[in-house]
């Protein structure tokens with residue numbers, strides 16, 4: 480690693496599909512209610528992509544806005560965090576790069592479900608730290624609406640579609656925007672807790688309606704209670720470790736945690752010793768947007784004035800894998816696009 484070289488956030492962009500589905504809309508087609516969803520999760524509505532839209536469409540919008548925010552028209556690599564690629568093969572990032580007019584740059588997907596954006600940031604930061612890139616576009620984009628069981632109220636109530644992106648540039652570790660300590664972890668013994676059972680090499684069957692294929696299940700499944708417990712424990716431990724590694728003895732000014740459930744956010748904040756009103760919250764308006772969750776919350780917190788230049792920021796996320804991660808930084812002066 481080159482001494483004194485850091486990856487610095489210099490642009491931020493987001494995009495949400497225009498169609499909004501409220502809790503009341505869901506209660507028209509599922510056995511649920513606005514009261515249940517709000518009280519158990521904090522979610523009030525989510526954005527859902529039209530059937531003509533794929534993840535690349537959202538990623539291109541957010542990526543283009545991040546580049547405009549950074550005032551750049553080229554990067555050396557595109558890292559796309561997603562669990563809902565346009566197709567199982569190839570990766571979606573090369574298509575996004577070409578549609579953004581970025582030519583033949585390195586472009587690949589990172590799959591770490593709801594922690595994908597932080598894994599993507601770490602990957603981009605590593606490329607910059609080793610001198611392999613001067614600028615990297617890191618995008619988190621997901622269209623979970625395409626993998627949810629239309630009859631499953633426990634997942635349809637939670638997830639929404641969206642995309643967010645940052646531009647990283649080479650800079651100095653003491654600058655605002657320089658990514659500080661990272662903590663990344665995983666526990667594959669919990670891989671069945673958040674899973675799409677069929678459609679991969681373990682069970683290639685895809686169509687649940689073809690009798691010859693028995694009980695193929697191509698939908699996203701989540702063991703809510705176990706995931707809830709794991710999310711609180713893992714994000715708390717990861718956040719604490721990152722703060723220790725970076726040498727912070729007092730709580731950060733702002734916590735931007737994966738937007739899965741308001742009760743999870745508050746439990747993590749309480750355990751880490753961060754005031755609840757220092758937590759970014761946008762899940763009430765966008766739900767759980769998986770890999771897009773952290774950058775969407777960063778933009779929301781910046782626009783609301785919660786997150787300001789110079790603030791000590793802690794980001795933490797948890798999701799399928801199981802996989803989790805945290806990262807610290809001082810927030811830079813960026814205007815979200």
Ligand code: ACO
Pocket residue numbers: 510511512515516519520592593594632633634636637673701702703704706707710739740743769797798799
């Ligand atoms: N409306 C009404 N009832 C519901 C709904 C709904 N939308 N969803 C579930 N229920 C019912 C269940 O069917 C169950 O009914 P039963 O007792 O008759 O069986 C009851 O509510 C209780 O279900 P639980 O799953 O125990 O409810 P819980 O309070 O745990 O809330 C939830 C469920 C919201 C999913 C919660 O467990 C949760 O948020 N889990 C964590 C999610 C998370 O952190 N995800 C992050 C990673 S996601 C990723 O990586 C992609």
